Amino acid sequence: xxxxxxxxxxxxxxxxxDKSIKCEQNLGHDTMYWYKQDSKKFLKIMFSYNNKELIIxxxxxxxxxxxxxxxxxxxxxxxxxxxxxxxxxxxxxxPRLAGLETQYFGPGTRLLVL
Amino acid sequence: xQTVTQSQPEMSVQEAETVTxxxxxxxxxxxxxxxxxxxxxxxxxxxxxxxxxxxQQNATENRFSVNFQKAAKSFSLKISDSQLGDAxxxxxxxxxxxxxxxxxxxxxxxxxxxxxxxx
Numbered sequence: 001x002x003x004x005x006x007x008x009x010x011x012x013x014x015x016x017x018d019k020s021i022k023c024e025q026n027l028g029h030d031t032m033y034w035y036k037q038d039s040k041k042f043l044k045i046m047f048s049y050n051n052k053e054l055i056i057x058x059x060x061x062x063x064x065x066x067x068x069x070x071x072x073x074x075x076x077x078x079x080x081x082x083x084x085x086x087x088x089x090x091x092x093x094x095p096r097l098a099g100l101e102t103q104y105f106g107p108g109t110r111l112l113v114l
Numbered sequence: 115x116q117t118v119t120q121s122q123p124e125m126s127v128q129e130a131e132t133v134t135x136x137x138x139x140x141x142x143x144x145x146x147x148x149x150x151x152x153x154x155x156x157x158x159x160x161x162x163x164x165x166x167x168x169x170q171q172n173a174t175e176n177r178f179s180v181n182f183q184k185a186a187k188s189f190s191l192k193i194s195d196s197q198l199g200d201a202x203x204x205x206x207x208x209x210x211x212x213x214x215x216x217x218x219x220x221x222x223x224x225x226x227x228x229x230x231x232x233x
Contacts, residue, residue, distance in 0.1 A: 033220075041153075041203055043223040056220050088157060097219050102149070105159035 003027050004106040006091050012112045013081060020077045021109045023091030029104075031055075031097045032074035034066060035090040037108070043090070049074055050097045078111075086113045116141045116208050120224035127196045128232050134181075135191045135227045137206030144168075145211040148182070148189045149221070154202040162204070165189065167211070193229075201231040 004025045013019055025032060033056075034046040048056035052068045063079045078085060091106040117140045127133035139148070150162040165173045165182050172180050177197075181190045193200055206224040 041226050043159075043205060043226075045220045045222075048220060058220070090159065092159070102161040102164065103159075103221060108157045110157075 004091055004093055004104050006089075006106040006109050008109060009107060010110050010112075012114065014114055015081055015083060017081050018077070018079045019081060019111070020075055021089055021091075021111075022073070022075045023106055024073050025091075025093040025104070025106075026072065027093055027095075027104060029093040029095050030071060031094045032068065032071075033092040033094075033103065034074065034076050035092060035105075037088040037090060039087070047074075047076075048097070055097060081111075081113045083113050086111055116143075116146075116210070116222050118206050118208050118222050118224035120204075120206055120227050122227045123225070124228045124230070126230040126232060127193070129196055129198060131196055132192060132194045133196055133229065135193075135204050135206075135229065137189045137191070137224055139187050139189065139206070139208050141187070141208065143210055147209045147211060148180075149207040149209065150178070150180070150189075150191045151205045151207060151223075152200075152202045153205065153226075154199075159205075163191065196231050198231050198233060201229055203228050 007022045031050045033048045037043045046060045047066045049068045065077045068074045088108045090108045092103040094103045095101045119138045146167045148165045152160045152162050163175045177194045179192045203226045205226045207221045
């Protein structure tokens with residue numbers, strides 16, 4: 001069984017479009033995250049939710065809106081896509097917000113904006 | 115804010131030999147966690163090893179071990195008996211510990227080291 005899953009795995013779209021990426025974890029974790037990995041492989045956190053509550057918002061443009069309908073899901077909606085949004089987006093989860101426990105990462109969603 | 119520096123963009127090693135990947139970090143916190151993650155071409159992020167700052171003993175996981183030097187703020191990863199499957203991008207990461215005074219508990223990553231294993 002996949003612990004953290006993301007859909008879609010690949011997303012190709014035109015500038016200006018709106019798109020969503022879905023994430024689900026079946027680990028029973030309280031905390032979920034979205035990371036962006038750019039073309040140089042630099043991985044940076046975007047958002048973190050703990051028990052459906054937004055905890056971390058790392059100066060991400062407000063075109064990006066996370067939504068957590070329940071603890072097992074954290075979706076990412078992106079409005080008015082720009083070329084610079086092209087990246088790999090990773091969802092992750094951890095048992096709780098603070099602690100030594102590892103974060104479990106999803107397989108990533110490669111977004112290409114044309 | 116914490117920063118993590120990996121000074122080696124690329125490294126290579128012969129199969130069965132040992133390689134060390136370097137990582138330094140900057141923090142004013144006294145307690146924190148350090149991690150090494152591996153990202154193979156499949157893009158999956160996989161935890162390799164982790165260390166709690168208040169534990170002086172270096173963490174070990176099979177062929178992977180760390181050299182944690184708290185005073186020097188250094189956290190290097192040693193891979194022994196390198197295997198072809200070890201080829202990947204390796205990321206060092208930092209996370210504040212609870213009650214450390216950090217503002218949040220995000221993982222801060224270094225820019226990664228691409229490890230090539232030569233047969």
